[in-house]
Amino acid sequence: MVSTNQHGVHSPFVFRYVTQCLYAKNKMHKNRSINVLLKTIAYFGFEKVSIKNKTQVKKLVQQTFPEIQFDGYPCDLLFVDKLASGTFQQLLSEGKLHNDSIILVDSIHRTAEDLEQWNHLIALPEITVSIDMFHCGLLSIRREQVKEHFRIRI
Known part of the structure; x- marks a missing residue:
């Protein structure tokens, strides 16, 4: 599904996320x-967050949400620069992600390789919702949801 704003979104989960958060x-x-990251944490009320290789971002999240637990597993939200499908599968098999976990991948359009990696991730059967926001992408593991992909302009 390609949608550039909330009007083309038919998933209640994604519609609420787009209209009430993004x-x-x-x-x-x-x-x-980073704005998407902070707004997403606030919107969902996440408690366990993992931020990989971004010390400044982690400090900012800690200042904004002092109650956040970092690197507790399974995590509610994972924020990464890159995520290979093999790494995702490993995180899933190790129990580091749960059914409602969200993964935010920064700069999915930075290079052709990043975009290819993004396309591999959204094709995985475990990823049921993906949102391409150009600057970053959201992946969701929601077993109860039909697999859908969205492009949203923010």
Whole structure:
């Protein structure tokens, strides 16, 4: 499914996320990917977050949400620069992700290789919802949901 805004979204889960989180007026950071990260944590009320290789981002999240537990597993949200499908499968098999875990991948359109990696991830059967926001991408593991892919302009 290709949708550039909330009007083409038929999934209630994605529609609420887009309208109540992504399109909410509050801007939490000037960097779009970090803004999405912070708004997503606030929207879902996540408790366990894992941020890989981004010390400054981790500090910012800690300042904004002092109650967040970092690197507790299974995690509610994983924020990464890159994620190979093999690494995702390993995280899943080790129990580091749960049914409602969300993965935010930064800069999915940075290089052709990053975009190819993104396309491999969204094709995995375990990923039921994917949202391409150009600056970053969201992957969701929701076994109760039909597999759908969205492109949303933020």
